[in-house]
Structure formats: structure tokens, C-alpha cells
Amino acid sequence: MPLPLIRHVRAFVVRGGGADYHDQGEGHWIDDHIATPMSRYPEYRQSRQSFGINILGTLVVEIEAADGTIGFAVTTGGEPACFIVEKHLARFLEGRDPADYEKIWDQMYFSTQYYGRKGLVINAISGVDLALWDLLGKLRQEPVYKLLGGNVREELQFYATGARPDLAKEMGFIGGKLPLHHGPAEGLEGLHKNIAALTEMRSRVGDDFWLMLDCWMSLDLDYATRLAHRAWEEAGLKWIEEALSPDDYWGYAALKKNVPRGLLVTTGEHEATRWGFRMLMDMECCDIIQPDVGWCGGVTELIKIANYADSKGVMMVPHGSSVYSYHFVITRHNSPFAEFLMMHPGPSEVVPMFAPQLLGEPVPVNGRIRASALDKPGFGVELNPDIPLHRPYTH
The missing domain is CATH 3.30.390.10 (Enolase-like, N-terminal domain)
Structure with a gap:
């Protein structure tokens, strides 16, 4: 029919x-002196909202x-x-x-x-x-993952992004990704603080738990290289993420060559379309690509990005994006795990990533979501009717 x-x-x-998800109230970990490209300006260093990240x-x-x-x-x-x-x-x-x-x-x-x-x-x-x-x-x-060819595993497993990897370990996640707090403008003192925070967290989680750093486009090549070596040697860092401007493909290629053997370079959250990701992969800029399906072109484009990554032997671990990623990751062999953004302010609880906008959004239990939790038609969520919608334009 x-x-x-x-x-x-x-x-x-x-x-x-x-x-x-950056449009949060005061006191949220996601807006607490996190390194950004604007950190070179002291007046925009403490809060990302100060330079308009949530406008x-x-x-x-x-x-x-x-x-x-x-x-x-x-x-x-x-x-x-x-x-x-x-x-x-x-x-x-x-x-x-x-x-x-x-x-x-x-x-x-x-x-x-x-x-x-x-x-x-x-x-x-x-x-x-x-x-x-x-x-x-x-x-x-049918659920979207069935439209995409069906699940290749029975469950998704997650690492957690947030300020408390030690709590994430207790909640059953396979790793924890910390935001970097100090950028190059804060000098050697800031670098020491970054390493101190990382080694302190390593002491809490033990040696068998992944620790990663999210640098949010804030570093230059020299600083990123020095940070990578110290973080690897002193805290067993698993990967360094989005260290440079997303347009600096040449810098990423150099960083990947210069980091310690075994430390992964990851990026792609702010990259778009098959052509952008082709640059990252053909220039050997990173070990893992991290497209956000809500920013890179949607599912239709993510299929092309993922297929190219598969042909190149590159792992793809999409950035956040809740159910929109879950339905894709569970269909892909080269996406063996997924990211979960810890949106609780602490973050000391697992809460739905896109709350309060989505109803029926599944969340990890002991760091995992079963494929059967995605079995509703479409993406399996509904728009919260209590959320006020503003339609500024019509056609």
C-alpha cells in the first residue's frame, strides 16, 4: 500500500x-568553568552561557x-x-x-x-x-532501527559524560568523560590543574575504568600535545576529544601523530556531512569519529558517514543525541558503544537526556539499554504536551 x-x-x-542541553539553570556542571575557544577572554571563562552558548x-x-x-x-x-x-x-x-x-x-x-x-x-x-x-x-x-537493518547486538552499552566519572562507575557505565576546565590562556598553572583533576579522578575510579577528556575545541596543537602526554603518563587517559578547532584538519593530523601510542584522538561532534567526515578520515585526523545525528545531516546522511567509516576501518561513536543515536548505534558493528550525557546537575542520577521535551525516552540501567526498549514505532518517544511551543514563522 x-x-x-x-x-x-x-x-x-x-x-x-x-x-x-546547554540551556540550563545555575549550578549545573555543564556550565562550570569549562574550557572553550572563548576562554582566552577572562570575562567569558567562568560560564559558557556568558558568551551565548544557549541563545x-x-x-x-x-x-x-x-x-x-x-x-x-x-x-x-x-x-x-x-x-x-x-x-x-x-x-x-x-x-x-x-x-x-x-x-x-x-x-x-x-x-x-x-x-x-x-x-x-x-x-x-x-x-x-x-x-x-x-x-x-x-x-x-516499525522502530527506526528496524528500518535501518535491525539490531546487531541485544543491548547498547554506554560511557557517561559528566563531572563525576566516579559516580558513573557506580552506576554501571564503562567509562567516564570529563570536561576540561582550563585552556591555554590559563598557562602552566591551568595545565597543572587539569592534570591534578584527572589524576584525582583516576585514584577514585581505579585503573580498569576508562577516563576521557572533552576539550570542546579549546586548545592549540602545542597545548593539546603536552596535555595528551601528561594525561597518558600520569592518569592513563583513554582518549582526548575535540582538542582543536573543527576546521583544523591539519592540526588534528599532527596531533594524532604526536600523541602517545595507545592514546586515542577523537573528534567530529561539530563536523557535518559526508564531505566533512571524509576529510577527517582521509587525512587520518582521528581514531574515532563522533558525528551528532542532530547536527551532521540526520539519519540519511549518517548512513553515508557510517558506511565510509566502516570501509576505512574507523570506529564511529556518535555524540550524545539520545534516541536519535540509539536507533543507529545498535545497527552498526563499528559503533560498539554509545555516549550518555549526564544531564542531572550533580550529576549524581541517571535522568533522561532530552528531558523535559521527550516522553518515553529510555535511559541506561546499569550502563545499558536493551534493544527491546527501542521497539516502539519511529524513534519511540513523544513530544511533551506540557512544553510551550512557539511557532515564529508560517508558510
Whole structure:
């Protein structure tokens, strides 16, 4: 039977947590003196919100089929992304078959290429694509992971990103990724503090637990190299993540050559599309790529990125992104584990990653989620009806 055609596309802004997980209240670990590219300016060093990391808010995309079925997704992008979705991208969906996601993606990307290619525009395209896959799963009464070929393992296992890997170990996670707190502008004293925090955490978790560092694009090549060597020698660091600007492919290639043998270099959270990830892999910039499915182009593009990584023998561990990653990771042999963002302020509890926006979002139990927890149609979550939606544009 043919699927009902797409009738309407809508885009909304939501504030407070959820997909824009930096939009948190005071006292949250995610905004506590974390090193950033803006850390060179003392006035923007203490809080990431001080330089506007949370200004956009969450983008919610709804795609309604002619029979009334609604697929939806959340990502970042806020009001500017709403404009792109409503005024530009909607024309490539309405009246179309929802199964035509390849043609739809191609038209969205190449029609915006002259002002897009990365960043906000790809975030918007990603949100539309994820909503389209959610709709397709609901129309076919299948979870997205079944549409992608089915699960290759019976459960997902996770490492935790947050300020307390010691607590993450107690909760059953396989590793913990700490935010780096001090960047190059804070000099040798800051480097010593970074190493001291890491070695203190190593003493708490023992030698058999993974420890990683998330550097959030904040370092230069010299600092990253020195940090990597000391962190490896003094604290047994497993990987150093996103140490440099995402555009510095040459720096990443040099870093990968210069770190201690056995220490992994990872990046890709802020990379986009098959072409960006092809650069990372062909130039041998990293050991693990970390695309965010809500930012890199959606599921349709992630398939291409993952297939290229598989052909190159490169591991892919997607960045965060809740159910949108879970449904993909469980179908891939070269994605053996997943990331869980600890969104509790402490973080001393496991809470849903995109709360309060999603209902029915599965969370790890003892660091794991069973494949059966993903068996609802689409991505298996619903939009919280108590969240106020603002639709700034219509078409």
C-alpha cells in the first residue's frame, strides 16, 4: 500500500534544556568553568552561557502526513532554524512521499548550499530528516532501527559524560568523560590543574575504568600535545576529544601523530556531512569519529558517514543525541558503544537526556539499554504536551 503523502511541515522553538542541553539553570556542571575557544577572554571563562552558548534554544520539527500521523524531532537551532525550515525546506516535503528521503535530503542540501553546508543550516536539515524518519517509522509501524537493518547486538552499552566519572562507575557505565576546565590562556598553572583533576579522578575510579577528556575545541596543537602526554603518563587517559578547532584538519593530523601510542584522538561532534567526515578520515585526523545525528545531516546522511567509516576501518561513536543515536548505534558493528550525557546537575542520577521535551525516552540501567526498549514505532518517544511551543514563522 502506498504511504500517505506529507501534508504539512511546522517548526517551533522551545526553551530550557532538552536538545539544547546547554540551556540550563545555575549550578549545573555543564556550565562550570569549562574550557572553550572563548576562554582566552577572562570575562567569558567562568560560564559558557556568558558568551551565548544557549541563545538558540531547541528546534522542534513536526511533519504531518495526510492521514494525520505526525513525525517529530528535536535538535538545536531555535528561531533562525525555524525560518529556514518554514520558508525554505518545507517546499521539498509537502506533497511528497515520506519514503523519498534520499531525494528530499538532496534537494534540501543543494538548495541551501550557497548559504549553508555546515552549522545552523545543517542543524535545520538534520531536524527535518529526523522527523521524516520518525514519521516513516510510525507509518510503517516499525522502530527506526528496524528500518535501518535491525539490531546487531541485544543491548547498547554506554560511557557517561559528566563531572563525576566516579559516580558513573557506580552506576554501571564503562567509562567516564570529563570536561576540561582550563585552556591555554590559563598557562602552566591551568595545565597543572587539569592534570591534578584527572589524576584525582583516576585514584577514585581505579585503573580498569576508562577516563576521557572533552576539550570542546579549546586548545592549540602545542597545548593539546603536552596535555595528551601528561594525561597518558600520569592518569592513563583513554582518549582526548575535540582538542582543536573543527576546521583544523591539519592540526588534528599532527596531533594524532604526536600523541602517545595507545592514546586515542577523537573528534567530529561539530563536523557535518559526508564531505566533512571524509576529510577527517582521509587525512587520518582521528581514531574515532563522533558525528551528532542532530547536527551532521540526520539519519540519511549518517548512513553515508557510517558506511565510509566502516570501509576505512574507523570506529564511529556518535555524540550524545539520545534516541536519535540509539536507533543507529545498535545497527552498526563499528559503533560498539554509545555516549550518555549526564544531564542531572550533580550529576549524581541517571535522568533522561532530552528531558523535559521527550516522553518515553529510555535511559541506561546499569550502563545499558536493551534493544527491546527501542521497539516502539519511529524513534519511540513523544513530544511533551506540557512544553510551550512557539511557532515564529508560517508558510
